[in-house]
Amino acid sequence: MQQRSPGGRTVADMGEFSLIGAVVAGRRQPSTTQLGPGDDAAVVSTPDGRVVATTDVLVQGVHFRLDWSTAEQVGRKAVAVNLADVAAMGARPTSVLVGLACPASTPAQVALDLARGMGEEAERAGAGLVGGDVVAAEEIVISITALGDLEGREPVTRSGARPGDVLAVAGRLGWAAAGLAVLGRGFRSPVGVVNAQRWPEPPYEDGPRAAVAGATAMIDVSDGLLGDLEHIAKASEVSIDVRAGRLVVDQRLTEVGAALGAEPLDWVLTGGEDHALAATFPPDVTLPAGWRAIGTVLEAGEQPEVTVDGDTYEVTDTGWQHWRR
Amino acid sequence: MQQRSPGGRTVADMGEFSLIGAVVAGRRQPSTTQLGPGDDAAVVSTPDGRVVATTDVLVQGVHFRLDWSTAEQVGRKAVAVNLADVAAMGARPTSVLVGLACPASTPAQVALDLARGMGEEAERAGAGLVGGDVVAAEEIVISITALGDLEGREPVTRSGARPGDVLAVAGRLGWAAAGLAVLGRGFRSPVGVVNAQRWPEPPYEDGPRAAVAGATAMIDVSDGLLGDLEHIAKASEVSIDVRAGRLVVDQRLTEVGAALGAEPLDWVLTGGEDHALAATFPPDVTLPAGWRAIGTVLEAGEQPEVTVDGDTYEVTDTGWQHWRR
Numbered sequence: 028m029q030q031r032s033p034g035g036r037t038v039a040d041m042g043e044f045s046l047i048g049a050v051v052a053g054r055r056q057p058s059t060t061q062l063g064p065g066d067d068a069a070v071v072s073t074p075d076g077r078v079v080a081t082t083d084v085l086v087q088g089v090h091f092r093l094d095w096s097t098a099e100q101v102g103r104k105a106v107a108v109n110l111a112d113v114a115a116m117g118a119r120p121t122s123v124l125v126g127l128a129c130p131a132s133t134p135a136q137v138a139l140d141l142a143r144g145m146g147e148e149a150e151r152a153g154a155g156l157v158g159g160d161v162v163a164a165e166e167i168v169i170s171i172t173a174l175g176d177l178e179g180r181e182p183v184t185r186s187g188a189r190p191g192d193v194l195a196v197a198g199r200l201g202w203a204a205a206g207l208a209v210l211g212r213g214f215r216s217p218v219g220v221v222n223a224q225r226w227p228e229p230p231y232e233d234g235p236r237a238a239v240a241g242a243t244a245m246i247d248v249s250d251g252l253l254g255d256l257e258h259i260a261k262a263s264e265v266s267i268d269v270r271a272g273r274l275v276v277d278q279r280l281t282e283v284g285a286a287l288g289a290e291p292l293d294w295v296l297t298g299g300e301d302h303a304l305a306a307t308f309p310p311d312v313t314l315p316a317g318w319r320a321i322g323t324v325l326e327a328g329e330q331p332e333v334t335v336d337g338d339t340y341e342v343t344d345t346g347w348q349h350w351r352r
Numbered sequence: 353m354q355q356r357s358p359g360g361r362t363v364a365d366m367g368e369f370s371l372i373g374a375v376v377a378g379r380r381q382p383s384t385t386q387l388g389p390g391d392d393a394a395v396v397s398t399p400d401g402r403v404v405a406t407t408d409v410l411v412q413g414v415h416f417r418l419d420w421s422t423a424e425q426v427g428r429k430a431v432a433v434n435l436a437d438v439a440a441m442g443a444r445p446t447s448v449l450v451g452l453a454c455p456a457s458t459p460a461q462v463a464l465d466l467a468r469g470m471g472e473e474a475e476r477a478g479a480g481l482v483g484g485d486v487v488a489a490e491e492i493v494i495s496i497t498a499l500g501d502l503e504g505r506e507p508v509t510r511s512g513a514r515p516g517d518v519l520a521v522a523g524r525l526g527w528a529a530a531g532l533a534v535l536g537r538g539f540r541s542p543v544g545v546v547n548a549q550r551w552p553e554p555p556y557e558d559g560p561r562a563a564v565a566g567a568t569a570m571i572d573v574s575d576g577l578l579g580d581l582e583h584i585a586k587a588s589e590v591s592i593d594v595r596a597g598r599l600v601v602d603q604r605l606t607e608v609g610a611a612l613g614a615e616p617l618d619w620v621l622t623g624g625e626d627h628a629l630a631a632t633f634p635p636d637v638t639l640p641a642g643w644r645a646i647g648t649v650l651e652a653g654e655q656p657e658v659t660v661d662g663d664t665y666e667v668t669d670t671g672w673q674h675w676r677r
Contacts, residue, residue: 061402066509066587067440067572068406068500073398077386080482081393082497084451086489115392126409126451126495157405160495164411170451170485170495172407175393184391247392262391 038138038161039131049139054146056155059121059176069157071122071174078121079175079182081112087167095210096225098137101169102144104226108249109173110152111229111302115247117183117238118175120154120231125171128164141169144226152231180238183306188244188263192307194322195314197233199223200252200274201291204298205283212287219279229302233317237306240315245306251297253333253340256305260331263307269296269322269335293342296335363463363486364456374464379471381480384446384501394482396447396499403446404500404507406437412492420535421550423462426494427469429551433574434498435477436554436627440572442508442563443500445479445556450496453489466494469551477556505563508631513569513588517632519647520639522558524548525577525599526616529623530608537612544604554627558642562631565640570631576622578658578665581630585656588632594621594647594660618667621660 041049048064056063062070071078085091085108091101110120125145129138138161149156154173206224215221229247237245244263248255256267276291284291307324314320334340366374373390381388387395396403410416410433416426435445450470454463463486474481479498531549540546554572562570569588573580581592601616609616632649639645659665 062507062509066507066511067437067570068404068443068498068507070402070404070441070502070507072402074401076399076401077395077397078403078499079393079395080447080449080497080499082449082451082483082495083485084453084487084493084495086453086487089488112392116395118393122405124405124407124497126407126497128409128411128493128495158407160408162409162411163414164491164493166490168409168453168489168493168495170407170409170453170493172405172449172451172497173393174403174405177395182387182391182393182395184387186391245392 036135037131038129038133038135041135049142054156055150057121057153060155060157063155064158069122071157073176075177075179077177079113079116079118079177080172081109082170082172083109083112084168084170098140099144100225102141103148105169105171106145106148107227107229108302109171110148110154110231111247111249113173113175114229114231114234115245115304116175117180117234117242117245118177119235120152120173120175122157122174123149123154123171124157125159127159127161128168130165131163133167178235183238183242183245185244185246185259185262188259188265188307188324190265190324190326191310192243192324193310193312193320194267194269194305194307194324195318195320196303196305197237197317198230198303199301200248200303201276201280201294201298201301203227203300204294205280205291208287208289209283217279217283220283223301227300227302230304230317233304236315237304237318240308241312242306242308245304248301248303248305250299252305253296256333259307260333264327264331266325266327266331267322267333268325268337269333271336273321296340297342361460362456363454363458363460366460366463374467379481380475382446382478385480385482388480389483394447396482398501400502400504402502404438404441404443404502405497406434407495407497408434408437409493409495423465424469425550427466428473430494430496431470431473432552432554433627434496435473435479435556436572436574438498438500439554439556439559440570440629441500442505442559442567442570443502444560445477445498445500447482447499448474448479448496449482450484452484452486453493455490456488458492503560508563508567508570510569510571510584510587513584513590513632513649515590515649515651516635517568517649518635518637518645519592519594519630519632519649520643520645521628521630522562522642523555523628524626525573525628526601526605526619526623526626528552528625529619530605530616533612533614534608542604542608545608548626552625552627555629555642558629561640562629562643565633566637567631567633570629573626573628573630575624577630578621581658584632585658589652589656591650591652591656592647592658593650593662594658596661598646621665622667
């Protein structure tokens with residue numbers, strides 16, 4: 028029997044079906060997975076009578092680089108950015124569906140590592156990989172859909188913030204942007220910020236926790252804090268003021284900023300890809316664990332705006348830009 | 353105020369957010385859409401307490417060609433192939449999420465036409481476009497996730513076929529393959545088969561109808577009848593025999609076959625992309641409207657197999673091949 032070394036195998040050698048199998052094989056399925064992959068569609072239970080659904084696409088060279096990250100890290104990231112959107116509605120992630128387009132010449136090991144990363148991140152959030160499709164393309168495009176359950180609560184949208192509310196965040200800010208700056212200069216350390224760029228660690232649990240505590244609006248910070256707060260401000264027709272002194276600028280960001288001649292507060296306020304959560308809470312609410320107050324919701328003036336210590340924040344970089352090509 | 357002609361606008365000029373808006377704007381949402389696009393995630397009601405979910409990815413040059421089809425037709429096709437998977441579970445489509453990766457230089461009109469086609473096909477099936485993501489890539493990759501509701505019925509999987517069951521199909525077979533043969537030779541007519549290749553018209557209603565009638569197994573015919581029946585045979589551990597005489601070979605397929613020197617029965621038995629539905633029913637069931645009997649489920653011999661008039665069917669082309677690159 029002829030055998031080829033695993034190192035030389037490609038995605039095309041594996042074939043579509045065995046790759047889908049590898050993406051999902053050996054993964055623990057949560058109790059919500061009634062029918063996993065392998066049929067025309069999956070069946071997922073929705074105890075709440077509603078399902079939260081979101082989709083995000085990641086493209087090689089735009090959203091990740093396989094010379095900066097391992098395939099496993101890319102897989103984790105692809106799933107994490109979607110599950111963060113589910114958490115930002117106050118929902119608990121239940122399921123993930125994976126669409127993978129990649130060159131037929133992609134080493135099988137890369138696809139398997141991508142799959143392992145996806146599975147690990149889904150498990151970390153309590154979700155199951157319930158379906159997938161693998162097709163040939165010229166570059167790697169990963170498209171993920173995540174589903175979640177509201178557990179009987181109302182979804183926390185972007186439009187419920189009211190003047191007087193407290194603005195709070197959960198999770199890290201600025202780390203991924205600092206990591207991008209480091210990697211962009213050709214460095215590979217400090218590893219803390221570099222890994223934050225390689226894959227985010229969204230605080231999934233803090234989404235439902237905020238909803239239980241009565242959060243009035245919530246958003247996943249994917250494009251940068253100020254830019255994403257602008258979405259809340261516009262949707263809620265309010266203004267939002269961030270108190271710079273309340274923001275945590277970690278010592279490591281300060282050090283990287285000093286080394287690269289960059290302003291770490293820029294990263295905290297406008298850096299994307301950390302997938303922290305930002306939410307507004309009624310003024311009398313005790314913030315749940317994991318959340319820290321960083322500002323206030325105000326009446327909108329002529330138009331909704333987001334300020335820092337009462338002023339427009341001036342930065343060179345104004346958030347994450349998708350259209351790089 | 354400086355204005356640019358619409359003809360010269362690109363996807364990058366539109367920006368990510370306005371393109372997502374265009375994908376979904378002005379579309380009627382079904383009653384299941386509780387929160388449409390524009391927030392971190394959509395909220396879709398799932399009256400059944402379960403949701404059916406499936407994802408499929410289409411790549412330019414592999415699954416569609418914009419010199420063969422209009423962008424609107426491609427949009428319809430991308431949504432149709434996913435909704436057919438939902439119908440094949442016996443479920444009614446409720447929602448569609450769209451991931452679109454395309455070059456920043458893509459004309460805005462192409463993206464808008466793609467979006468219009470997606471919206472039209474979703475509406476045709478009673479589903480809403482509830483979310484989307486648009487990113488830059490080197491080629492056009494469309495990734496769709498479709499959700500559906502089982503309306504209290506059990507999902508019709510691939511594994512329930514039993515010896516003695518009747519095999520039946522709903523929808524057209526062989527048309528898209530005939531169209532592919534025509535287009536591949538550089539012709540643009542006959543328009544019936546060419547359009548069948550450009551976008552399929554899956555018989556969505558026939559999926560739930562089959563489930564209500566007691567179908568024991570069902571599959572969406574995407575890769576060719578014989579190949580897809582093999583999935584049922586293996587999952588159900590049965591053999592399946594197709595009666596060639598029961599298959600409808602439309603006069604147009606016969607004519608195209610004669611013109612191209614091809615065997616039209618090959619297209620009917622192995623041509624993909626028509627997205628007909630194939631299902632098995634208990635022998636005593638009166639087939640619902642839209643379904644026609646074409647064979648029988650048998651005890652598996654040494655291994656499950658699919659035969660035509662009791663024999664292995666010999667074709668040159670053995671189904672749809674994704675790995676063309």
